[in-house]
Amino acid sequence: MRKKTPTVFVSGLFHETHTFLAERTGLGSFRELALHHGPEILACNEGNGTPMDGFLAFAREAGWEVTPGIQMAAMPSGMAEDAVYDYFREHFFAALDVHWQQVxxxxxxxxxxxxxxxxxxxxxxxxxxxxxxxxxxGKQVPVVAVLDLHANVSQKMIDNSTCLYGYRENPHTDAREAAVTAAAFLQEILEQPGVRQVFHATPYIAPPAGQGTAADPMRALLRRAAAVEAANPQLLCINVWAGFAYADIPDCGFSFSCCTRGPAAEAAAWLAALEQELKAHLQPAYPYEHTLESVLAIPGLMAPVLLIEASDNIGGGTPGDGTGILAPLLATGETGIVAILNDPKAVQDCIHLGIGATGTFTIGGKTDRFHGDPVTFTATVSNLTDGCFELENKNSHLASITGAFVNMGPCAVIRNTQATVLLTTYKTPPMDLGQLRSQGIVPETAQFIIVKAAVSHKQAYDPIAGAAFYIDSPGLCTSNLRRLPYRHIGHKRIGPDAAET
Incomplete structure (x- = not known):
C-alpha cells in the first residue's frame, strides 16, 4: 500500500543550447545563474517565481516530503561542455542513491x-x-517533468518518462503555473497509475520570432489542443512543442505529445491532426523582416519605435553585443536611440573613468564576427551600478529563467546627443522594463529602442511601443534559417515554403 505522504525527489537541469555559436558553455555559466545542491534548492527558489518555486509551493500544499538533489541552470548560450552534464549526473545520481528506497x-x-x-x-x-x-x-516510480515550450522533444524523452508537460505561453508568463500543473498531474498519477504517453514528430523547424502564442501557428495549435483536451476526460494533457531552431540535432523542431489513459491509437490520431493544423497555418511561422532603411522611410511613426533585433536574440543564446542595427542607425544621424549591449570590457572602461567623465569607447561586436563590428562611440558615463534589479512583472518570461531578482553584473550607462546605451557584464534578455528603469533609463521617452529578442520582449515592450518592426540584420539567431549551416537535421523543412514541399 502506498504511503499516505509521498516522497518526491526533485532536481533541475535547464539550458537552451545554440549549437551554431563558437563559444562553449562551462560550469562557470551555471554558477553565475543557478548551481544548487540539496537544501540549497529549497532556500534559493521558494517565492522567486520560477518553475521550481511552483513545484515547491504545490508540494508544500500537498504535504509531500521533498528530497532535493541538484539544480543547474544557465542563460541560453553555446554548446554545453561534457563536463557540465558529467557534473550534474554525478551529483544527481549520488543524491538519488542515498534516498532511492524512500522515493x-x-x-x-x-x-x-x-x-x-x-x-x-x-x-x-x-x-x-x-x-x-x-x-x-527493481523499482518503478513515476517520472514527471515540466519543460519549456521551445523544447526539442525526442522519442527517447517520451519513452523514459511518465508525463511531460510544457509551458503554454510565449512569452513564458505561465512557467511557474505550468510547473504547478505538472505537479498536479504527478499527484493524480500517484493516486491512479496507468497513463501512457504518445509522441508525434514533424518535419518543420521555425525561428523563435514565428512562435509567439498570440499569433498563428501557435495560436491555432494551442486552441485545437485545448479543444481536444476539453472533449476527452481521459487526457491529462496535449503538448505543443515549438522546438528550438538553433540546435543542429535530429530532434530539432515542432512536435506534439500527450499523456492519456485512453487508447494510444486515438491519441496518435489527435496528434496527427495537429500536424495538419500546423501545416495549414505554417506561413506566419516565418515572419517578414524589414530593412532598417525601409522603416526609417515610413512617415509619421509614433515613438517609441521598437527595432527588433531577433538575429541577436539573447534569449536564444546569442552574445547580446551585436551592432547590426546600432551601427547603421547611428550613421543616419537619428537621435533618441536606446540600446543595450553586453560588453564587460566597456563596462570596466567606464568604471575606470567614473561617472560624469567623457570618453571614446569601443562598444559591441567583441564576441565574434557574426554580429557586426565594434562601434566607436564618444559619450559621457551617466551611471554606474551593480546591475541588480527586481522584476517589475514577477510573471515575466525572465522569471522563468532567473526568478524575480536579476543580476546583470556591473553595469554602465553612457550617453551622447544621439543615443543612450546600457552596457552589461552578464548578458540579460530584454524581458522586463525594470532592466532599463533600474539603470535610470526611461524607455517611454525614447525615439528608437533596439530590442535583442524574438518574442519574449512583447509582454514588457509592446504596451509602451508606438510601432514595432523586425529588422533583417546579421546574427546567429537569424529568422532566415537557410543562412545557417545545418548538418544533422536530415530532411527537416526550414523555410516559408516548407508546407508546400
Whole structure:
C-alpha cells in the first residue's frame, strides 16, 4: 500500500543550447545563474517565481516530503561542455542513491533543448539513465517533468518518462503555473497509475520570432489542443512543442505529445491532426523582416519605435553585443536611440573613468564576427551600478529563467546627443522594463529602442511601443534559417515554403 505522504525527489537541469555559436558553455555559466545542491534548492527558489518555486509551493500544499538533489541552470548560450552534464549526473545520481528506497516519484524541471559536446539529446539521456537506475534496483516510480515550450522533444524523452508537460505561453508568463500543473498531474498519477504517453514528430523547424502564442501557428495549435483536451476526460494533457531552431540535432523542431489513459491509437490520431493544423497555418511561422532603411522611410511613426533585433536574440543564446542595427542607425544621424549591449570590457572602461567623465569607447561586436563590428562611440558615463534589479512583472518570461531578482553584473550607462546605451557584464534578455528603469533609463521617452529578442520582449515592450518592426540584420539567431549551416537535421523543412514541399 502506498504511503499516505509521498516522497518526491526533485532536481533541475535547464539550458537552451545554440549549437551554431563558437563559444562553449562551462560550469562557470551555471554558477553565475543557478548551481544548487540539496537544501540549497529549497532556500534559493521558494517565492522567486520560477518553475521550481511552483513545484515547491504545490508540494508544500500537498504535504509531500521533498528530497532535493541538484539544480543547474544557465542563460541560453553555446554548446554545453561534457563536463557540465558529467557534473550534474554525478551529483544527481549520488543524491538519488542515498534516498532511492524512500522515493515514490521523481519531478524534474528541465528545458528540453540542451545539447552537450557528445550528447545531442541531454534530457533524453538523463531520463534514460534514470530509468536504468531504478530498473537495476527493481523499482518503478513515476517520472514527471515540466519543460519549456521551445523544447526539442525526442522519442527517447517520451519513452523514459511518465508525463511531460510544457509551458503554454510565449512569452513564458505561465512557467511557474505550468510547473504547478505538472505537479498536479504527478499527484493524480500517484493516486491512479496507468497513463501512457504518445509522441508525434514533424518535419518543420521555425525561428523563435514565428512562435509567439498570440499569433498563428501557435495560436491555432494551442486552441485545437485545448479543444481536444476539453472533449476527452481521459487526457491529462496535449503538448505543443515549438522546438528550438538553433540546435543542429535530429530532434530539432515542432512536435506534439500527450499523456492519456485512453487508447494510444486515438491519441496518435489527435496528434496527427495537429500536424495538419500546423501545416495549414505554417506561413506566419516565418515572419517578414524589414530593412532598417525601409522603416526609417515610413512617415509619421509614433515613438517609441521598437527595432527588433531577433538575429541577436539573447534569449536564444546569442552574445547580446551585436551592432547590426546600432551601427547603421547611428550613421543616419537619428537621435533618441536606446540600446543595450553586453560588453564587460566597456563596462570596466567606464568604471575606470567614473561617472560624469567623457570618453571614446569601443562598444559591441567583441564576441565574434557574426554580429557586426565594434562601434566607436564618444559619450559621457551617466551611471554606474551593480546591475541588480527586481522584476517589475514577477510573471515575466525572465522569471522563468532567473526568478524575480536579476543580476546583470556591473553595469554602465553612457550617453551622447544621439543615443543612450546600457552596457552589461552578464548578458540579460530584454524581458522586463525594470532592466532599463533600474539603470535610470526611461524607455517611454525614447525615439528608437533596439530590442535583442524574438518574442519574449512583447509582454514588457509592446504596451509602451508606438510601432514595432523586425529588422533583417546579421546574427546567429537569424529568422532566415537557410543562412545557417545545418548538418544533422536530415530532411527537416526550414523555410516559408516548407508546407508546400
Amino acid at each position: 515514490d516519484a521523481v519531478y524534474l524541471v528541465l528545458h528540453g533543448a540542451m545539447v552537450c559536446e557528445n550528447t545531442a539529446d541531454v534530457e533524453g539521456r538523463l531520463l534514460e539513465e534514470l530509468q536504468f537506475f531504478f530498473s537495476l534496483r
